[in-house]
Amino acid sequence: MLQLQKLTKRYPTGDLALSDVDLEIPKGQVLALIGPSGAGKSTLIRSINRLVEPTSGVAILDGENLTTLNAGNLRKARRRMGMIFQEYALVERLSVMENVLSGQLGYVGFWRSFLRKFPQSTIDEAFRLLERVGLEHMADKRADQLSGGQRQRVGIARALIQDPKLLLVDEPTASLDPKTSRQIMRLICELCDERGLSAIINIHDVALAKMFVPRVIGLKLGKMVFDGGPDDLTPDVLTDIYGEEDWEATIEKVDDEDEETA
């Protein structure tokens, strides 16, 4: 459903962040994008919804070429791509409910959104999603009163209320503790499964990626250097992506105790 063909991004500074990336993601597939800092992971997902304008190449979502859309059609296309951010990127001074509803901005007119007059069906859906992520009692709290894990749940609800076909997830767990990280990853993967969503998850925690996703892409200096299942991530492959390190010691299976709590 998503195809990237020779997607390339060169920043005005001359840095080549993405170089001829070819990738095809079938419907419902969740994949992890790993690679060292500066490998172009963030640039890759931002080139898809054009928060970063790719220099060349195409990205096709459900047969529609995203790279050539005009401003109005790009907005319509963005509604089908939910995005989840590293530091949650909630609007801190708005309430949890307003943050969730902001995912619907692409569907409502300016005055309705300005006056916060969202359709009742949208509000019903927002409550359903808040309940699904376990925050139904937090709807009226201001976003800056929440803990990290709670904020990321709001971020997930905001992405899902867009009714997206694809999730672009940028380091969802980088600011969270190990336990919350796993809960958030599990939640994202479960929701993708429930709704048949495809997702690209940037993540630098290789062990976490191996635990949750069926397919891993390795990016190094803007180039795709690995595409395979989690079990194909051998120490040799990791050395190729990240450089020399004692991988046997660092990616040991993390033990699975006390994970069931909410």
Next chain:
Amino acid sequence: MAIKQTTDGTKVWARRNTKEQITNWIMWLVGTAIFMYCWQGISSETDWDFFWDAPEIAADIGSRAMPPKWGYITTLWVPLWDTLNIATMGTVLSLVMAIPIAFLAARNTTPDKYIIRNLALLIIVSSRSINSLIWALLLVAIIGPGVFAGLVAISLRSIGFCAKLLYEAIEEIDEKQVEAITATGASRWQVMVFGILPQIMPALAGITVFRWDINIRESTVLGLVGAGGIGLQMQGSLNILAWPQVSLILLVILIAVLVSEWVSAKVRGAII
């Protein structure tokens, strides 16, 4: 920093080395000489006869101004109300103009970094470079004396102040929140309302009450050039040497300013 090693190997540290030390002394010498020269100039230009009897004259005016003419307060209520209106309406009017200008001037929201941004900055600078008393002088000549001239003078002077502080606040917003709203497919205006406005609200409210507080003080003198308010009474009383009235007006202004400071401190405290 100067570190010297003596013959027995001890390291001696001093804040400045010899060269820096001499430069420092010379700078002080030149500075003192310039100050003395200017002092001498001022001194020779001053008519010291007027200076030496200043305490006497001040005491004389003071004794005539005391006690304030309390009954005069009945004529001050209306001009005081005018002053308050000039300050409040002037602040509101200036915000109406300052908010769009701030968005045009902020690097991250301006539609055009060169022509439009510089135009907005030019408006900000020219508004700020002219004192409200001068604005009032011009406006009294253009639209005639009265409260309206004062109101416009206050608002023109405030545009630059409010727009400058506001555009700096806009430039300091967290771009990730804006990015997140953009990614939902929101329009440019929706991004402004959901992504930017909540982030600058505290700054906007703070700037507004701060400027309102300043405007109360500025509008008390606008009457001196005929732009309405309590300054008009002040000038009238000064002209006829009615010192007890002047002292009452000064007292009323003092109280008004105290009250406005108290209000703005309360409002700012409530927002932050």
